[in-house]
Amino acid sequence: MPSRDEIFEKVKETLVDALGLDDDEVTATSRLKADLGAESIDFLDIVFRLERNFGIRIPRNELFPESLFTADSGFAENGRVTEKGLAELRLRLPHADPATIDALASDPKVENVEDLFTVNMVVNFLASKLS
Amino acid sequence: MRWFWIDRFTEFKSGSHARAIKNVTLAEEHLHDHLPEFPVMPASLMLEGMAQTGGILLGERNQFAHVVILAKVPRMTFHSWAVPGDTLVYSAKLIEARDEGGMVEVQAHVGERLVADGEIVFAHVDEALGGGAKIDQKNFVFSILRSVMEIGKAGDGAAGSPPA
Numbered sequence: 001m002p003s004r005d006e007i008f009e010k011v012k013e014t015l016v017d018a019l020g021l022d023d024d025e026v027t028a029t030s031r032l033k034a035d036l037g038a039e040s041i042d043f044l045d046i047v048f049r050l051e052r053n054f055g056i057r058i059p060r061n062e063l064f065p066e067s068l069f070t071a072d073s074g075f076a077e078n079g080r081v082t083e084k085g086l087a088e089l090r091l092r093l094p095h096a097d098p099a100t101i102d103a104l105a106s107d108p109k110v111e112n113v114e115d116l117f118t119v120n121m122v123v124n125f126l127a128s129k130l131s
Numbered sequence: 132m133r134w135f136w137i138d139r140f141t142e143f144k145s146g147s148h149a150r151a152i153k154n155v156t157l158a159e160e161h162l163h164d165h166l167p168e169f170p171v172m173p174a175s176l177m178l179e180g181m182a183q184t185g186g187i188l189l190g191e192r193n194q195f196a197h198v199v200i201l202a203k204v205p206r207m208t209f210h211s212w213a214v215p216g217d218t219l220v221y222s223a224k225l226i227e228a229r230d231e232g233g234m235v236e237v238q239a240h241v242g243e244r245l246v247a248d249g250e251i252v253f254a255h256v257d258e259a260l261g262g263g264a265k266i267d268q269k270n271f272v273f274s275i276l277r278s279v280m281e282i283g284k285a286g287d288g289a290a291g292s293p294p295a
Contacts, residue, residue: 060229
């Protein structure tokens with residue numbers, strides 16, 4: 001099983017290729033959208049590359065769940081994530097960095113949900129997949 | 132003008148790879164502006180030809196059950212150019228195919244000369260829409276494009292052969 005550092009290096013390489021970044025732009029706490037400029041379609045490309053680079057299969061919605069909040073889910077109200085929504089996020093994103101979920105809980109704007117998608121989250125996901 | 136940027140498939144291995152050709156001719160209007168006194172096939176249209184080759188390869192793998200759209204070009208390098216009289220050969224290799232979309236590696240050659248190479252990511256737009264919205268496939272360029280798979284075939288569907 002690769003070490004966490006080895007996983008991080010490979011994730012970094014993957015993101016550099018998928019997003020056209022420089023090596024030094026990717027840190028463990030970088031947010032994929034806000035810091036690294038990923039757009040929604042890039043998540044598909046990232047999943048393709050992770051599967052090839054790590055030789056694993058990543059089922060749809062496991063790493064980057066789509067449509068977390070449908071209109072009638074009760075997970076968001078008036079542009080803010082509800083307690084129910086936060087609980088759902090903890091359930092659906094067990095690989096998310098706990099600190100980022102706490103940050104979301106203190107400022108639960110729906111647009112902040114995408115800040116959960118960090119490099120660390122991807123590394124956590126792969127570490128549990130590869131163990 | 133129809134939005135066909137490949138003329139014919141010369142090889143098609145379902146779920147694996149495909150090769151298509153595009154004959155560049157001065158009859159094409161755009162070559163007279165691109166560029167004045169120096170007609171060369173626009174890189175954007177070569178990219179479209181490679182995307183059509185790879186997009187049909189991906190679509191056919193799923194019996195055209197999905198609407199395939201070009202989503203992203205992570206990498207594309209043009210090394211050379213093509214001029215009227217050249218036959219561009221586009222090769223596509225399917226390296227990912229799943230419910231949400233797929234990815235191909237592509238190359239363009241004129242003879243032995245490498246003109247371009249890169250990667251193209253496709254999304255299944257029906258999946259992207261979450262199944263809630265339906266696209267009229269009849270009006271969609273991708274459906275029309277599928278007819279290029281019949282070029283060169285005899286009326287009974289058998290592989291055609293050129294006149295002796």
